[in-house]
Amino acid sequence: MPPSRKSDGHGGPPTAQDVAVAAGVSSATVSRSFNNPDKVAPLVRARVLATAAALGWMPHAAGSALARGRTNIAGAIIPTLDNEIFAAQIGGMQSTFSARSVTLLLGCSNYDREQAFKHAQAMLAKGVEALAIAGEAHKPELFDMIAARGVPYVVTYSYRTDSPHPCIGFDNHDAFYRMTRYLLDRGHRTIGLIVQPVAGNDRIEARVAGVRNALADQGLGLRPQHVREGEWSIGFGRESLRAIMSGPLPQPTAVICGNDWLAIGALLEARTMGLMVPDDLSITGFDDVAMAAQLEPGLTTMRVDNARIGSLAADYLLARLSGETPSPVPPLVPEFIERGSTAPPR
Amino acid sequence: MPPSRKSDGHGGPPTAQDVAVAAGVSSATVSRSFNNPDKVAPLVRARVLATAAALGWMPHAAGSALARGRTNIAGAIIPTLDNEIFAAQIGGMQSTFSARSVTLLLGCSNYDREQAFKHAQAMLAKGVEALAIAGEAHKPELFDMIAARGVPYVVTYSYRTDSPHPCIGFDNHDAFYRMTRYLLDRGHRTIGLIVQPVAGNDRIEARVAGVRNALADQGLGLRPQHVREGEWSIGFGRESLRAIMSGPLPQPTAVICGNDWLAIGALLEARTMGLMVPDDLSITGFDDVAMAAQLEPGLTTMRVDNARIGSLAADYLLARLSGETPSPVPPLVPEFIERGSTAPPR
DNA sequence: TTGTAAGCGTTATCAC
DNA sequence: GTGATAACGCTTACAA
Numbered sequence: 084m085p086p087s088r089k090s091d092g093h094g095g096p097p098t099a100q101d102v103a104v105a106a107g108v109s110s111a112t113v114s115r116s117f118n119n120p121d122k123v124a125p126l127v128r129a130r131v132l133a134t135a136a137a138l139g140w141m142p143h144a145a146g147s148a149l150a151r152g153r154t155n156i157a158g159a160i161i162p163t164l165d166n167e168i169f170a171a172q173i174g175g176m177q178s179t180f181s182a183r184s185v186t187l188l189l190g191c192s193n194y195d196r197e198q199a200f201k202h203a204q205a206m207l208a209k210g211v212e213a214l215a216i217a218g219e220a221h222k223p224e225l226f227d228m229i230a231a232r233g234v235p236y237v238v239t240y241s242y243r244t245d246s247p248h249p250c251i252g253f254d255n256h257d258a259f260y261r262m263t264r265y266l267l268d269r270g271h272r273t274i275g276l277i278v279q280p281v282a283g284n285d286r287i288e289a290r291v292a293g294v295r296n297a298l299a300d301q302g303l304g305l306r307p308q309h310v311r312e313g314e315w316s317i318g319f320g321r322e323s324l325r326a327i328m329s330g331p332l333p334q335p336t337a338v339i340c341g342n343d344w345l346a347i348g349a350l351l352e353a354r355t356m357g358l359m360v361p362d363d364l365s366i367t368g369f370d371d372v373a374m375a376a377q378l379e380p381g382l383t384t385m386r387v388d389n390a391r392i393g394s395l396a397a398d399y400l401l402a403r404l405s406g407e408t409p410s411p412v413p414p415l416v417p418e419f420i421e422r423g424s425t426a427p428p429r
Numbered sequence: 430m431p432p433s434r435k436s437d438g439h440g441g442p443p444t445a446q447d448v449a450v451a452a453g454v455s456s457a458t459v460s461r462s463f464n465n466p467d468k469v470a471p472l473v474r475a476r477v478l479a480t481a482a483a484l485g486w487m488p489h490a491a492g493s494a495l496a497r498g499r500t501n502i503a504g505a506i507i508p509t510l511d512n513e514i515f516a517a518q519i520g521g522m523q524s525t526f527s528a529r530s531v532t533l534l535l536g537c538s539n540y541d542r543e544q545a546f547k548h549a550q551a552m553l554a555k556g557v558e559a560l561a562i563a564g565e566a567h568k569p570e571l572f573d574m575i576a577a578r579g580v581p582y583v584v585t586y587s588y589r590t591d592s593p594h595p596c597i598g599f600d601n602h603d604a605f606y607r608m609t610r611y612l613l614d615r616g617h618r619t620i621g622l623i624v625q626p627v628a629g630n631d632r633i634e635a636r637v638a639g640v641r642n643a644l645a646d647q648g649l650g651l652r653p654q655h656v657r658e659g660e661w662s663i664g665f666g667r668e669s670l671r672a673i674m675s676g677p678l679p680q681p682t683a684v685i686c687g688n689d690w691l692a693i694g695a696l697l698e699a700r701t702m703g704l705m706v707p708d709d710l711s712i713t714g715f716d717d718v719a720m721a722a723q724l725e726p727g728l729t730t731m732r733v734d735n736a737r738i739g740s741l742a743a744d745y746l747l748a749r750l751s752g753e754t755p756s757p758v759p760p761l762v763p764e765f766i767e768r769g770s771t772a773p774p775r
Numbered sequence: 776t777t778g779t780a781a782g783c784g785t786t787a788t789c790a791c
Numbered sequence: 792g793t794g795a796t797a798a799c800g801c802t803t804a805c806a807a
Binding site: 108109110111112115122123124127146148149150151152 | 792793794795796798799800801
Binding site: 348 | 488489490492494495500502524527530532534535536553554556577578690693694697720
């Protein structure tokens with residue numbers, strides 16, 4: 084039988100008080116032995132530590148949170164873990180926080196503002212001391228609530244120079260502007276676009292705007308029949324490419340995809356349709372998933388260090404928690420990766 | 430300026446006491462208005478709710494945890510979010526917990542027992558009321574500690590009928606036994622194996638044992654030069670297949686892979702080497718990732734509903750928390766998916 | 776129906 | 792160097 088059950092008078096896990104009586108000291112000394120080791124006689128401390136270990140005591144966080152006014156809990160709200168970019172971000176954040184013994188509360192909004200708000204509320208009630216939130220397309224009440232509690236926060240994945248929020252991420256508009264410019268520079272004039280749902284997703288909105296603006300700068304535009312919006316999946320990529328390439332003329336000589344999975348679908352479908360990539364059609368993705376380099380031809384795409392976004396966010400928040408006023412984190416710059424799926428049009 | 434800052438006497442977020450004075454009631458009534466609405470006069474309650482909303486009050490979880498002895502926090506420990514199967518599990522768990530307003534604390538062990546133990550310790554200190562732990566290959570102290578605190582827990586992903594732990598997952602041994610039998614039944618006699626690192630991973634260990642036992646039942650075995658163990662990645666799959674197929678004769682007519690990414694690597698490398706799949710070589714995977722169906726030929730694999738593992742685990746733990754003694758959850762059965770990457774040997 | 780008051784487990788401020 | 796003791800914010804008998 085484990086020593087901590089029933090061996091004390093009151094069931095449940097042992098308290099500092101239990102340790103105190105067992106060690107023949109006061110509960111204050113128990114607390115000090117752990118939090119202010121220098122202020123307690125070495126011998127006494129050794130005894131306290133030993134009995135604490137014997138009883139399997141660990142300080143109950145709720146009590147200490149109340150007394151200290153600190154919880155050592157941070158929260159992260161992301162749309163979904165199904166997307167590996169968010170999974171990687173959480174992984175990076177988790178490990179950075181964990182190194183400073185901050186535990187991470189996780190909430191997934193499923194791209195729903197209401198759920199995101201609920202999670203934020205629950206987390207603030209749990210006393211999170213810092214909050215990382217993916218994207219800035221949220222209910223204003225969410226940010227009001229955070230501000231009202233004075234909890235440091237960051238918005239991840241978005242980055243606009245004129246954003247009212249501290250951002251850690253990259254400029255989605257700029258990334259897709261660059262990608263579009265790359266294609267324009269190679270001579271493409273008719274370009275298609277396959278993207279994730281725009282509604283309530285400021286990152287995708289920015290990407291689409293980036294494409295449109297790059298085209299507009301050359302006096303060009305997207306034809307409606309060349310634009311497809313839907314769930315990011317290989318399947319939707321395939322279906323969209325077929326729709327675009329079997330629609331009315333003129334057909335695009337290049338298709339920009341909102342992420343690699345859409346692009347991989349497009350690439351595979353192009354192959355199925357007997358189109359030569361990149362000669363008949365250039366295709367670009369985003370994220371540089373492992374598969375992007377393995378296809379034949381390889382996928383031209385852009386890479387972002389997602390885990391780094393997470394750890395940068397954690398670093399920033401940790402700095403805020405230690406009272407510092409960290410300088411704004413400069414935007415990450417997605418790395419352009421040119422592979423075989425792009426070329427000048429025939 | 431938000432109403433909750435400085436408008437009260439003491440800085441920081443408003444407390445139930447602040448709401449109480451503002452509404453002209455006692456703090457007990459504030460608490461009741463939220464937790465026992467029937468026990469308070471409708472008019473008073475309305476007033477309390479209104480002022481609480483006006484002040485932006487929400488109960489501080491640490492206080493209520495202390496008073497109630499309940500935290501409404503659960504913890505999950507997984508190896509890594511980089512693997513989509515764990516990400517999916519956490520997603521399912523998160524959403525089920527969240528529907529019952531339990532928030533989820535996340536810890537990633539990076540396949541390191543020590544880290545897993547540390548996370549468990551930190552989580553217990555935070556007062557998690559339930560714990561889900563991936564796999565059962567952990568320090569015994571971890572389970573002792575959990576038992577000492579009387580916290581309900583489940584082991585996910587593993588399933589052995591004789592496990593001392595409540596398990597929610599599938600029988601890894603059985604799954605790979607079946608897969609091997611499938612190949613044997615089709616006439617394969619020399620089979621290769623490419624798997625993830627076995628050390629400290631009971632699931633992979635079980636998979637390897639499943640393959641070996643199915644072979645042994647036919648008086649066969651794995652030749653050392655046909656077995657490769659390393660990080661799961663397309664790259665390692667490629668490299669391993671090349672090593673196996675360019676090694677000494679006899680070469681295997683089928684290669685079993687520990688997951689789909691290894692198998693996809695093997696498939697691509699086989700193509701590069703000019704081997705015909707499935708005629709020259711059969712290849713199998715595990716997980717049924719989206720890409721598995723898209724390759725040419727499609728990958729024969731097995732599918733597990735990972736999100737379901739997460740939500741079943743959450744359901745089980747929630748039941749335990751409401752004092753029930755849920756009957757053991759039967760093992761999930763991975764669905765066998767036959768595609769073009771397997772055939773009888775030439 | 777409502778208020779009073781006693782905890783919950785910890786830490787911090789005092790005295791000693 | 793150590794021990795009382797008073798918070799911390801909330802819930803819940805128990806009284807009124």
